[in-house]
Amino acid sequence: MSRGGSNRACILTAMDARPWLVEVGRRLRQLNLEAVLIGNAAAALQGAPVTTVDFDFLFRKTPRNVRKLKALARALDATILRPYYPASDLYRIVRERDGLQLDFMVTIHGVRSFEGLRARALTIEIDGVSMLVASLADIVRSKKAARRPRDRAVLEILEKSLEEAAEQEARARRRRVRK
Secondary structure: OOOOOHHHHHHHHHHOOHHHHHHHHHHHHHHOOOEEEEHHHHHHHOOOOOOOOOEEEEEOOOHHHHHHHHHHHHHOOOEEEOOOOOOOOEEEEEEOOOOEEEEEEOOOOOOOOHHHHHHHOEEEEEOOEEEEEOOHHHHHHHHHHHOOHHHHHHHHHHHHHHHHHHHHHHHHHHHHHHO
């Protein structure tokens, strides 16, 4: 399933995230590293009026995928770190020259498994590069479960975006039925 739209293009232009997402998406594909974009960046790609300074991904932690993460950092001319945060198994990739920051997590609050999140994810294409993006419902569920102040601060916006998306989908279904 591919989604596009003027909201997404506007948000990406304002954030100037398109070049980073295209570069990261291409590298993920080259390395065959399956990861799902989560968090505010994923919500913004679906039209939610939110911003972020980094890109968060959920991935399956295996020795092979950890090697792929290291290769991703090298390919991006970046450094991979294991910060000491309350979140377990967080791998951060940072590129100093332009501030690119990617966080790869093994678990997130409110989501039982990588496989479930991936199954519900959307495939969004950006300049010819496909990326798996967590559904808005999963993003909302995760932020509610995390209960962090920064997550609670955007919940109302994300819930409204989720409602609007559901209304648009219902209108589209009604139009298809009429035809």
